[in-house]
Amino acid sequence: MSTAPVFVTCSSLSFDWPDGTPVFEELQLAVGPGRTGLIGLNGSGKSTLLKLITGELQPTDGQVTVAGTVGLLPQGIILDTALRVDEVLGIAGARAALHAIEAGEATEANFAAVGDDWDVEERAHATLDRLGLGGIGLDRTVGDLSGGETVLLRLAGLLLARPDVLLLDEPTNNLDLRARRRLYEAVEAWSGVMVVVSHDRELLERVDQIAELREGEVRWFGGNFTAYEEIVAAEQETAERLVRVAEADVQRQKRELVEAHVRLARRKRYGQKMYENKREPKIVMGARKRAAQESAGKHRIMHTEKLAEARERLDQAVEAVRNDAEIRIELPATRVPPGRRVLTLRGLQLAHAGAVRAVPGELELRGPERVALVGRNGSGKTTLLRTVAGLLRPVAGEAETHVPVRFLPQRLDVLDDRLSVVANVARFAPQATDNRIRARLAHFLFRGGRADRPAGTLSGGERFRAALAALLLAEPAPQLLMLDEPTNNLDLASVGQLTDALESYQGALMVASHDVPFLESIGVTRWLRLEDGELRPTSAEEVRASMWDE
Incomplete structure (x- = not known):
């Protein structure tokens, strides 16, 4: 791997589907060394983001910068069943040239194809063995493999290529428990930049940080998935408590506004009675009436503003509470x-x-x-x-x-x-x-x-x-x-x-x-x-x- 700094940066990234449906708008993201678990609701754009990083999709606006080479293990891998294992691993050319040289065809083209990779077959066998595929052989075809073996074979090809940035999109889908264990070990051994999109809790326990993609923004959490859950649970408990406090404040402001209206109405009735009974000079009563009206207006405005502020605090508190809709079955x-x-x-x-x-x-x-x-x-x-x-x-x-x-x-x-x-x-x-x-x-x-x-x-x-x-x-x-x-x-x-x-x-x-x-x-x-x-x-x-x- 290269020794240059390795990172992925998305600057003001926007992406819309051809029908105009927006996925991202002004997304900011910076991924450094280590294993990152990228999580988010279905439809939040996780797989789309990985494809934008690899260049498979082009952003509507903004920029994606990758320092180093990048490899992607996509979701739902479909390979030509006629492909040989060495072709999927990306070593067929080097392997053929190596065999040709060993057979006496020491041509410049063959030496160029091998390069410095004289142990390509040994590395391939070692990588396959690490992933539990040691017995499949380099000349077998994809059609002889199970779906889980195909996923691991594609991962083996990426490990052999040694990209600086490795992107995995739901890699444990269709893997049995032993295959998952092999994948977990490969993830733990990775030393470059890795971004894993997964719903597999055990895999997410092996990452260094969690990046949550939610409502078009990325929020970072240090540690594995358990640490993320603990932080979110504590935040939700605080948010729900603030909602209760804000709700109580709104009710209190409503009561005070009603009580203020009652007091002002009483004053108005008293002033009207004094005016009708002419117990004070007209000019004095007029001044009292104007002062009462001004005071009533000020009180009304003050209590209305307090109620509006309380409602705004309640809205802000409610926004902080995650309210993801849930399936309900009542049959x-x-x-x-x-x-x-x-x-x-x-x-x-x-x-x-x-x-x-x-x-x-x-x-x-x-x-x-x-x-x-x-x-x-x-x-x-x-x-x-x-x-x-x-x-x-x-x-x-x-x-x-x-x-x-x-x-x-x-x-x-x-x-x-x-x-x-x-x-x-x-x-x-x-x-x-x-x-x-x-x-x-x-x-x-x-x-x-x-x-x-x-x-x-x-x-x-x-x-x-x-x-x-x-x-x-x-x-x-x-x-x-x-x-x-x-x-x-x-x-x-x-x-x-x-x-x-x-x-x-x-x-x-x-x-x-x-x-x-x-x-x-x-x-x-x-x-x-x-x-x-x-x-x-x-x-x-x-x-x-x-x-x-x-």
């Missing part, structure tokens, strides 16, 4: 009585990745159980869920559901991108009126015109909410809800909203996820590991421990 029809049979698996054999995986014996789910389905990438979790949902036919055996069931896949492809959010929900609930659908969608934060947006224009988090709404508002209401990696597209605030929403869901849950903190937060009652085609009982502690086992 009595989803309730499953304790003991009712929900799902039965008997001698199930799954068609998975060109092979047959067996789930021997019988498994039964009863009542409102909450089942966590864990296992390594490629173990067949998605295949099992799709089979239970009736989207795949088993090779043998049966998966019998005894209640209405809905499945939310990783790809969120239950939505038709051409249709609005309202129209998508209507597909699942054809008997529901437009007003009823819109009223329900408001609970999922789609209010007014937001409900009319085409599904294809939604952000990852918005798309998830729309898909969840479509399934939960379906007729009949699902009493078994199956979710496949539901936190992949959600920011931390949305994960919290989903957790709260699932707490109020009264049906049975089966959730496939690598996100152990999320699984623990939704009150899982049974942990099942899918391994070698067998469903085995496990626990959160065993799952965490297995993450560090080879």
Whole structure:
């Protein structure tokens, strides 16, 4: 790496989408050495900011300056399945030239292609081994790798390139626990400038500082995500206390204004009575009346100004309180009585990745159980869920559901991108009126015109909410809800909203996820590991421990 100062600076950065929708306006940002966790609500512009830093997008106004080279691990990596591993790593040319020289083709072009990188293959193998990919070989193709292995392979290429600035956009999506551990270790070992956009709490515990992108501005917090949470919680407690004080002050000023009006009205009635009874000379009474009117006006103005000031302090206090909207689910029809049979698996054999995986014996789910389905990438979790949902036919055996069931896949492809959010929900609930659908969608934060947006224009988090709404508002209401990696597209605030929403869901849950903190937060009652085609009982502690086992 270069020894020159390395930093990223955004000066008065503005960016609008082609349709005129603004994302940033006069954004200021300066990132120095160390690991920075970039967090923010879905749609706040985190991924857009990374693309502006790399130059993939051009700002509408302002400037981005990067001192040093930059590398980006994007979200949702898609690679040509015909590419070889060495091509993804960016070493195919140097490797071919090295082999040519070893075979006797000592040409100037080959020496130029190798440069000083004579140990390119050794470095590549060492990097792959660090990320748990030591056995894949440099000549294999991407088509032979799982989604998680593809992510790690792309990261290996970046580590080999050794950029001065490394940008990671949701890098743990689709990674199993062992793969996440490898990524965590790579992040901890990084010595340059790193910016990580992530909802993975365990990853964010490994950063040096948090940068929160909120309402078009970046605010910095020293320390990891736990330190950030503690600071924000303390600030919110103070802000809420100030709101209570300001509310009390407004009420007090209102009372004083009313009392002042009452006193002035009494004085006016007394003066009028004295005038009518002519107890004092006319000129004296006139002077008293003018003085009373002036005093009344001054008092009225004073108390009105005090009330306005109190209201302004209240507005400022309210603005300091974070009031992020939350999903609300209130669906009595989803309730499953304790003991009712929900799902039965008997001698199930799954068609998975060109092979047959067996789930021997019988498994039964009863009542409102909450089942966590864990296992390594490629173990067949998605295949099992799709089979239970009736989207795949088993090779043998049966998966019998005894209640209405809905499945939310990783790809969120239950939505038709051409249709609005309202129209998508209507597909699942054809008997529901437009007003009823819109009223329900408001609970999922789609209010007014937001409900009319085409599904294809939604952000990852918005798309998830729309898909969840479509399934939960379906007729009949699902009493078994199956979710496949539901936190992949959600920011931390949305994960919290989903957790709260699932707490109020009264049906049975089966959730496939690598996100152990999320699984623990939704009150899982049974942990099942899918391994070698067998469903085995496990626990959160065993799952965490297995993450560090080879």
